[in-house]
Amino acid sequence: MKQVLRYLHSLSLHNDKIWFEAHKAGFLTAKATVAALAEKLIAGIRSFDDSIGPLSISDCTYRIYRDVRFSKDKSPYKTHMGIFVNRGGKKSGYSGYYFHIDGNGNHLLAVGNYYTEPRVLKVLREDIELGGGDFRRILEGVAPGLELETESALKKVPKGFPADSPDAEFFKLRNFCLVENLDDAFILSPDLPARLLSIFRTGKPFLDYVNRAIDYCREEQKEYFTSLDL
Numbered sequence: 001m002k003q004v005l006r007y008l009h010s011l012s013l014h015n016d017k018i019w020f021e022a023h024k025a026g027f028l029t030a031k032a033t034v035a036a037l038a039e040k041l042i043a044g045i046r047s048f049d050d051s052i053g054p055l056s057i058s059d060c061t062y063r064i065y066r067d068v069r070f071s072k073d074k075s076p077y078k079t080h081m082g083i084f085v086n087r088g089g090k091k092s093g094y095s096g097y098y099f100h101i102d103g104n105g106n107h108l109l110a111v112g113n114y115y116t117e118p119r120v121l122k123v124l125r126e127d128i129e130l131g132g133g134d135f136r137r138i139l140e141g142v143a144p145g146l147e148l149e150t151e152s153a154l155k156k157v158p159k160g161f162p163a164d165s166p167d168a169e170f171f172k173l174r175n176f177c178l179v180e181n182l183d184d185a186f187i188l189s190p191d192l193p194a195r196l197l198s199i200f201r202t203g204k205p206f207l208d209y210v211n212r213a214i215d216y217c218r219e220e221q222k223e224y225f226t227s228l229d230l
Contacts, residue, residue, distance in 0.1 A: 112177030
């Protein structure tokens with residue numbers, strides 16, 4: 001992984017087409033290294049979560065090119081390489097297991113997704129309210145470094161949910177995702193795949209909880225549109 005870190009750091013300092021094309025060999029080597037890691041993670045995750053189904057490396061990895069159409073930052077290339085292993089692949093909308101290596105040391109591991117649909121949020125909040133503490137018990141079982149993403153949380157408990165509940169802070173969440181920041185030492189450890197898988201495994205019950213709400217919403221939507229055809 002040392003070569004990947006070096007390449008991404010250099011790219012962050014020279015984020016332009018001329019430098020990228022001149023160092024294409026370095027990009028291809030880094031890409032192949034991340035692809036090999038993705039293959040190990042897919043197989044390892046399937047050993048404890050067979051719900052991910054059949055996945056290819058391309059289902060779980062991303063292009064290096066940035067979409068700059070609606071961004072003030074016109075840098076053409078991403079300075080990180082990510083892997084997202086989830087049911088149906090990265091475009092399916094299901095939550096999953098994410099890892100990325102960043103050229104500026106902002107390495108990230110996550111279980112969940114970067115966005116939770118409003119209708120799924122509502123179902124999750126209702127599940128937590130009626131669950132008698134089951135969501136809290138799930139969180140108690142995750143690896144110590146994993147924490148709920150709260151930067152996007154609401155300031156107040158949303159209308160319709162009890163502000164005096166022991167789960168009040170969870171009702172404020174706008175994104176159901178567990179995250180952990182990693183340092184270079186973690187990335188460069190010789191047992192990186194095993195360490196990632198060990199953390200991911202502890203997040204499976206959380207992921208099952210979130211994806212269950214996604215399944216419910218999709219089934220409800222399917223039934224609605226089916227009824228319109230009658």
